[in-house]
Every structure is written in C-alpha cells, then in structure tokens.
Amino acid sequence: MMSTKKKTKDLILDAAEQLFAVRGFYGVSIRQITSKAEVDPALASYHFGKKQDIFEAVMLRRAEILNRERIQMLDDCIRRAKPNPAPLHEIIDAFTHALLNRSNKGGQGWKSYFAIIAQINNHPELGGVIMSQYFDPLAKKFIAAIHENIPNAKAEDLFWCYHFLSGALTLTFSGTERISKLSDGLCASSDLDAVHERLVPFITAGFKAFENN
Amino acid sequence: MMSTKKKTKDLILDAAEQLFAVRGFYGVSIRQITSKAEVDPALASYHFGKKQDIFEAVMLRRAEILNRERIQMLDDCIRRAKPNPAPLHEIIDAFTHALLNRSNKGGQGWKSYFAIIAQINNHPELGGVIMSQYFDPLAKKFIAAIHENIPNAKAEDLFWCYHFLSGALTLTFSGTERISKLSDGLCASSDLDAVHERLVPFITAGFKAFENN
DNA sequence: CAAAAAATTAAACAAGTGTTGAAATATATT
DNA sequence: AATATATTTCAACACTTGTTTAATTTTTTG
DSSP: OOOOOOOHHHHHHHHHHHHHHHHHHTTOOOHHHHHHHTTTHHHHHHHHHHHHHHHHHHHHHHHHHHHHHOOOOOOHHHHHHSSSOOOHHHHHHHHHHHHHHHHHHHHHEEEEEEEHHHHHHHHHHHHHHHHHHHHHHHHHHHHHHHHSSSSOHHHHHHHHHHHHHHHHHHHHHHHHHHHHHTTTTSTTTOOOOHHHHHHHHHHHHHHTTTTHH | OOSSSSSHHHHHHHHHHHHHHHHTTTTTTTTHHHHHHHOOOOHHHHHOOOOHHHHHHHHHHHHHHHHHHHHHHHHHHHHTTSOOOOOHHHHHHHOOOOOOOHHHSOOOOHHHHHHHHHHHHHHHHHHHHHHHHHHHHHHHHHHHHHHHHHTOOHHHHHHHHHHHHHHHHHHHHTTTTHHHHHHHHHHHTHHHHHHHHHHHHHHHHHHHTTTOO
C-alpha cells in the first residue's frame, strides 16, 4: 500500500545530511549527494523536487523526534514538581539532554544533523523558516517554565538568557576540531558527557543571576 | 611608492564581505562579488589569487584591529587591579566589549564581518585555520586571566566555560531576524547594548559556578 | 617625454550546476 | 497473466562556476 520501496529516499537523505554538515547547503551539489548515495542524479528531483526541498527533508526527519522527546522531558519534570515550579536545573537539563545525548551516542547521522543545525542557527536566510517553525514554539514553552521558577526576572532578561543558552549549545555541536586544538589535549574531543556536566550548571547559574532584578 | 591605487582591492573586499555574510563562502561567486564591486571579474584573481584567498583577506583585514583592542583592554584591567587578580566581570567585559561595540556601532562592514565570524566558528573546514591562528592565542590569554581570578576551578572546567561564552557571543552576531521573531517585539532587534548588559553578568555567573570545584 | 610597471579589459577555457524529458525497467494491482 | 503505477536510467538542456591568457590602458619611474 504505502511505498514499500523507501530505500532510495533515505539513501539520498543520509548522503545529503552528511555532506551538508561538512560543506553547507551551497557547498554541496546534487551530483555529489547522489554519487555518495550511489544513485542516479535525477532521482533527487524525482523524490524531493528542488535542492532546497532535499535540505528541508533532511531537517524535518529528525526534528520531530527531537522535539517530542524534549517536550516530554519538560512536561515530566513539571508534573513531578507540582504544585511547585520545576527546579531550574531540571528544566535546563530537559532542554539540553535529548540534544547532547543523541549528539554523543546517536551515531554519525545525528552528529551530522546537529552540525547542520549549528550552521542554520547562524545563517538566517536558510534556517529562518525551519528553525522558527520547529524550534521556536519549544523555546517559548521553556522560557515560560523558567519564568515560573524565577518569577522576579524580567521577560526580556530571560529571553536573552535563553539566547545565550542556544548559542552555547549550538557551538558545542558544530564540530570538535577547533575545540580540541584549543584545549591542547585537555579534553577528549568526543567527550560530550563532559559538556553536559558543565553546561547545565553554567547555564543555570547564568539564569539565576537575574533572580532579583 | 607603495600602492597608491588601493581602491580596487578594497572595493572587492567590501563586496565580498557583504555577500559572504549573507550566503556563505560557497554561496557566493566571484562574478557576484566583482559585479557588486563594479569591477572586472579577472581583477579578483589578479589582486588576490584564488577565491579562498579573498575570503581570508576579508577575515584578516579586521581581525588584527579587533585583537589589538581586546588584548589592550585585558592588559589594562589586569594592570589596574594589581597586585590582585582582575575582577571577573572586567575580564569578561574586556573579552566582549570590542566585539559587541563594533557590531553595534561599527557600521555595516563590521556587522557583515561578525556574521562571517559566526559562520566560520560553526564551520570547521573553513574557519579552522584562521580562527585558530588569530583567536585561539587570545582565548588562552583570557582563560589564564580568569584562572587567576578563580584559582580553585579546574582548567578543564574553565575551558568549557570559555567555550560556552564563545557560543553565546557567536550566536548574538549571527543575525537578528530569528531573534526578533522569537522575542515577539520584546526587544529591538538592533539593540545590542541590551545584549552586553546581560551577557556579562550571565557569563560571569556561569564561570563563578565553578569557583569551588 | 620615453620606458617600465601596474592595473584593467574582454574573451575564452574546461568543468560543473540544477533540472527536465522520454524511454526502459521494476513493482504492485486487478 | 495482463495492466497500471512507481521507480530508475541516460542523455541533454541552458547556464554558471573559478581561473587564465593576451591585448590594452593607466600609472609610475628614470
């Protein structure tokens, strides 16, 4: 009934994902993608349409999985804490856990995906639509949860703090080459657990700085 | 004696800067650059060589100005505090002030430049060499200064905190469209003073979370 | 002013770009 | 098995890519 032959579409998406992660949207040609996927170039147009549609398909494939997980974690920790507001560090963790966990243990596909997210996040023209559509609603939910925990903070402050969190997360995903170079062997480049351990308290403390404003 | 005719080179760099900022390295062609500069395409090769050399020339033009300022500010605040370690918030400010100030009041050229920095920072293949060469030494100097202020923190922790700071800064530069969309008119998109006011305490608090580890 | 050097122009290069159309093959449905 | 649908192939399209070459103009130098 449905397409039993879904192999090709995913081959293309996998190849595209990996290449986009390294060289960006404009740095990858359809022929490079289909060549890596070992598939005829015309199949890209046949299955997806324009090049930009391939890019968006790559994004959407994992965005839904991710957002479901993150909302679930947020709702869980809110429910656990009721009737009190959820602890700040748990909220931050709910926001970051699914991302860092998959980036760490999700395999190459997820690594590539996050590298693309990092590019998009810093590239308004391409990422604007998708990011707004899929991540901004989530962001508002999280900011609201945090606001219940730090009621005295001004909404504008929290918005900017969220922004800093987003940037810190993003850069973490974007590749480890520079990082490990700078660290001079101080940390293993693939050790994203180390990030998680430090990001949550760092960000939590940053938010709390606006507790009494 | 020296090249009195430096007009063309800068016309090309200006055009390239602006275009790279919006569409990235691979998204811009030499003909687009020279067309915007109102100059013959062959002049790009004549003055700079390969396309990548244009890109690097764009980067270097402002990197030196920036780094000189930042090191100066750091040295100043260290000297002022002697024999005590410089206050943490002053160190953070020295690290961020030149960037945010120029991004805010430096005109379109600086805005474009920072947008490119943001791309590069999240794009190892292109940014690796330049960023390492020009910004990493500065980073080490700052981390060292911070370590004197928070002597009990582990070097690895501080390294990661620096990393988060870098990410937060980077995303701030990358463009304001998404940000203003998410904020729902909560903040003026061009109001980078607002960033500075909040980024410094946010980051300072984050670092201090590792005071007693 | 004449000679030398630097800068600019116009044309061309081979190679790669995204995308399309019609024919051929494989799969699914009746 | 025969028909209809979905997928794959191959070739070609018009266009853009980065870069180079040689001729020409402009600027600097002696």
